[in-house]
Amino acid sequence: MNIQIFGTKKCFDTKKAERYFKERRVKYQLIDMKEKGMSKGEFQSVMKAVGGLDALIDPKAKDQELLTLLQYLTDADKLEKVFENQHLIRTPIVRSGKLATVGFQPDVWKNWE
Secondary structure (H helix, E strand, O other), X not given: OOEEEEEOOOOHHHHHHHHHHHHOOOOEEXXXXXXXXOOHHHHHHHHHHHOOHHHOEOOXXXXXXXXXXXXXXXXXXXXXXXXXXXXXXXXXXXXXXXXXXXXXXXXXXXXXX
């Protein structure tokens, strides 16, 4: 199992996800979204696995102006805007191959093992 955790160092749920995999001695790779973010391919793959762009967007993101703007954009523009502004994405995103989750979801992860 090759686990990637996309999150930020300050995110409480990202820390809980790390602890979940550490306790089970599952190796994982943490990608800090403030430093690196997701590539276009990773973004598309995760979006497909979680059921679309809306599942990725964090309604509690600090940039409320940008969240409001997203409501008025076409789907293609919305996709591009979220990719450019990955701080709008809810964390952690945990990925294993073609599978992915958004947020802390240990019930789903235990079925991956």
